[in-house]
Amino acid sequence: MALVPMAIMLILFSFLIYKAIPSMRYTGFSFFTSYLWYPGNVYANPISFHGVMAPYRSSFGLLSFFVGTLITTGFAILIAFPVSIFLSLTINLYTPDRLKRPFSVLVELFAGIPSVVYGLWGVIVLEPVLLHNIMPWMKYVGFQGQIISGAGIMAAGLILSIMIIPIVTAVISESMHSQPRELKEGVYALGGTKWEVGKHVLLGNTRKQIVGGTLLGTGRALGETMAVLMVSGSIVNVLPTSIFSLTNTMSAQIAAALDSAFIDGTGMNLSALVELGLVLVLISLIVNLAGRAIVGRGALRGFEND
């Protein structure tokens, strides 16, 4: 029975690799170096290249999506990391005992909200606020770029950060909570303040779990699709120039381009998307394994990547 998940994993990977082969042959290494993603003219006669058929003038390169994924995820971590540390310290030091449990549960509940709802909130609330209330002020702090929409890196990064804060906080807070009572009391008994207990015991002894929890949040942010798709602006073939640029991520592109990919009779568009998915899986896998290796399995229950 223990082999069942392994078999499923194997089948999944074989399928992904098999389906990605035409794209690999057609694009070669330029898949990783080009930022042009053009489905080609699917109504013209297909061309033949390296033994595979592809739509006329089609071109597939993941660079713009890779950069988008990297920047939105990085931005999300940049916000989520300090917020999660702050929340964890608040829960463990400054929350009365009887409120600790409800408070942690509340934070964890946010991890269960469907991402499409976060996306909806992003579109209806966050984007207009960014466009009308935040961005007009940016020119006073030296921002030069053009502003066309509330969607983009800023919106996607913010939404992602809100989505991963519960996971990162849960892991960090739990590891702080499990610090031995004797160590905390040891600091108090020497005349330490709450903040000094937080600094030396709660933060000082949980560095590993803090890094691990952040990596798990990163894994979640990398794979997150729906909310990002809704607020990123879904732009293609353009590299971002500022924090307010429209963007797109690997996962969002797969979802966005899937429908039109089926129009392509050669199957090359679909194959390219599968290859994109394969790269995404590999990156997420590495990040998640690293996070797991650091934190250990126990802290993760209920926060599997979706």
Next chain:
Amino acid sequence: MIRMPGIIEVRDLNVATDRQQILSNVHLTIKENAVNTIVGPSGSGKSTLIRTFNRLTELYPKLRQNGQVLFHGKDVRDYRVISLRRRIGLVFQKPNPFPASIYDNVAFGPKLHMKLTRTKLDEIVHDSLVSAGLYDEVKHLLDKSALELSGGQQQRLCIARALAVQPEVLMMDEPTSSLDPIAKGKIEDLMMELRNQYTVVLVTHDMGQANRVSDSIDLLYNGRIVDYDKAEVMKMPEFEQAKHFVMKLAK
């Protein structure tokens, strides 16, 4: 016998949770520059009692306390808690070194309270380790992790750590209960040396130890201080078990 006022005076102290009375009408005097021992069976409230001295009981919001604990004649609640805990040190039952180097463990307290030059800090660490009788064993290992030391060494390190902030009173909560006999002997010798410079409060359920090191012994039983001189008290059925303790004390 008229009791001279001590460095710590406990007056009519009651501590209770919602469900249970932990200390009842405790009166106690801690004498300066002596080893003051509080003995009693497990669960008699010894640890809670000494934790009221440095207000560590405040970490447990469920504990309700009334009555007074006076330190130098002033209620401990009128001190700033940080300076109170610096002046009344506590060594725990289980050695609890921080997961850091031996040096950093001892330097931890001084760094919390004062800005010190490296030379001054080195001096404090050296002196504290010497006072705790650990210096010769660890002088070449100061950068090693404290967790690599043996249990007895860890406990003496915790004593050094407590001494490093120059307290007036050093409280030890069953400091040898998790140690082997040799390590225990070393710490008992240490206590008797420390009383020249510090006031020592020892909590133990080890009668032999109490007899070896103490200048005065108080018996805490079911949250009450029992006057073990009085024969009639001994006849009360609720002190049946306490009698067993007192017999050993008397010898």
